[in-house]
Amino acid sequence: MEITVKTMETDDEIRGKAYVHWRCWHEAYTEIVSEAYLEKLTLSKCEQIAFQWRGNILIAKDGERVAGFAGYGSSGESSETGELFALYVLPEYWGTGVAKQLFDAVSEQLSPFRTVGLWVLKENARAIRFYEKCGFLATGEEQYLPSVDAIEIRMKRPNPKTYAFTAILHEEPDGGAYVAFPRDIKQTFGKRRVKVHATFDGVPYDGSIVNMGVKNADGSVCFIIGVPKSVRRQIGKRHGDPIRVEIKER
Numbered sequence: 001m002e003i004t005v006k007t008m009e010t011d012d013e014i015r016g017k018a019y020v021h022w023r024c025w026h027e028a029y030t031e032i033v034s035e036a037y038l039e040k041l042t043l044s045k046c047e048q049i050a051f052q053w054r055g056n057i058l059i060a061k062d063g064e065r066v067a068g069f070a071g072y073g074s075s076g077e078s079s080e081t082g083e084l085f086a087l088y089v090l091p092e093y094w095g096t097g098v099a100k101q102l103f104d105a106v107s108e109q110l111s112p113f114r115t116v117g118l119w120v121l122k123e124n125a126r127a128i129r130f131y132e133k134c135g136f137l138a139t140g141e142e143q144y145l146p147s148v149d150a151i152e153i154r155m156k157r158p159n160p161k162t163y164a165f166t167a168i169l170h171e172e173p174d175g176g177a178y179v180a181f182p183r184d185i186k187q188t189f190g191k192r193r194v195k196v197h198a199t200f201d202g203v204p205y206d207g208s209i210v211n212m213g214v215k216n217a218d219g220s221v222c223f224i225i226g227v228p229k230s231v232r233r234q235i236g237k238r239h240g241d242p243i244r245v246e247i248k249e250r
Contacts, residue, residue, distance in 0.1 A: 001062055003098055005105040008057040008069065016066025017059055018050035019043065024088040032123045033148035058105050060089070060098050067093045070102045072109055075117050082113030082159070094126075103134055104197065107159075111248070116159050119143070119152040131155055160249045163188075169227060171239035177232060178224040179245055180216070181209050185223045189249060199246045200227055201235040206250065 008017055022043045030038065053071070060068040068089035075083035084106060089099045110116050118136065120127050128138075134157070141154035167179035185194050194209045207225050214222040225247070237243055 001096065003067065003101055004061045005058055005101050006061065008054065008059045012064075013059055013061075013066060014050045014054065015047060016061075017057065017069045018046040020066055020069055020088050020090055021050065021086075022046040023090060027091055028124070028126075029121070029148075032121055033150045037148045056109075058102060058109070060093075060102050062093070062098075068098050068102055070106045072106045074113075077117070078115075080114040081156075082110035082116045084110070084116060084118040099130060100134075107248075110159065111162050113159050115156055117154065117156040119154055122151040122153050128153075128155075163247045165245055166242050167245050169232070169237050169239060169241050169243050175229070177227045177229075177239075178212075178214075179227060179243060180214070181223045181225060181247065183223070184221070185209050195250050196225065197248045197250045198225060200231050200243050201237070202244075203231050203234045205231050209247070 008014060022041065022045075025033075025041055026038060056071055056073045058070050058072075059066050068087070070087040071085040073083055073085060075081040084103075087099060087102055087106070089102070093099075107116070116136075118131065120131060122142065136155040136157040139154045139156055143152050143154075144150075145152060163181075163183070165182055167182070169177055169179060171177045179200075186192060192211070196207060196209055198205050198207055205228065209223050209225045211221055211223050214224055216222045225245075227243070232238070235243065
């Protein structure tokens with residue numbers, strides 16, 4: 001299985017998104033929302049919605065098959081709050097990491113906002129557990145939706161700040177390589193070791209910022225993140241070359 005997350009573009013992708021919407025509601029919500037609502041939520045209705053709402057949709061594709069989708073945008077409650085409007089993955093992809101891939105991609109789109117919010121059905125325990133693992137907490141707000149005869153709860157999380165900078169690649173005789181993070185991570189993150197999502201010239205990598213005994217030229221502590229060989233091959237960079245780096249805590 002090789003999952004690609006991308007912007008929804010073609011008619012086939014729109015229909016695939018509609019199928020995910022229709023099937024997830026009918027398989028996950030049968031005992032949570034109104035049966036009358038589900039009877040009206042036909043595949044044709046989901047396709048109508050999909051063709052009307054094309055913007056700000058990311059899809060996860062397994063080959064040519066749409067395995068999941070996510071919708072995002074501004075919450076409308078504040079210029080500093082982004083919103084995850086929807087995130088659905090076909091049941092056969094539950095537990096495979098596809099939902100997390102979609103969520104991480106949406107998080108990149110929502111990175112300008114200081115906070116991200118969402119509404120989730122109160123009885124949807126699986127989704128609530130997933131969002132809690134992604135850093136969301138319930139705010140205590142609830143709302144009743146007459147159309148589906150169910151209650152939603154509000155969840156929010158602070159949006160981790162992205163740090164972007166240009167760094168010089170340092171290669172070691174043992175084959176390792178790293179770039180220096182230009183801040184004291186204890187002051188920046190409140191920790192001595194920080195797990196991060198990073199990109200090196202646009203190539204993603206999950207790693208950690210640590211102190212490995214490296215010193216800056218002035219003798220101060222230097223915090224570094226490793227750059228694996230696989231990434232170096234993709235970006236074509238060697239010792240002494242500049243790399244554009246983006247870092248976000250995970």
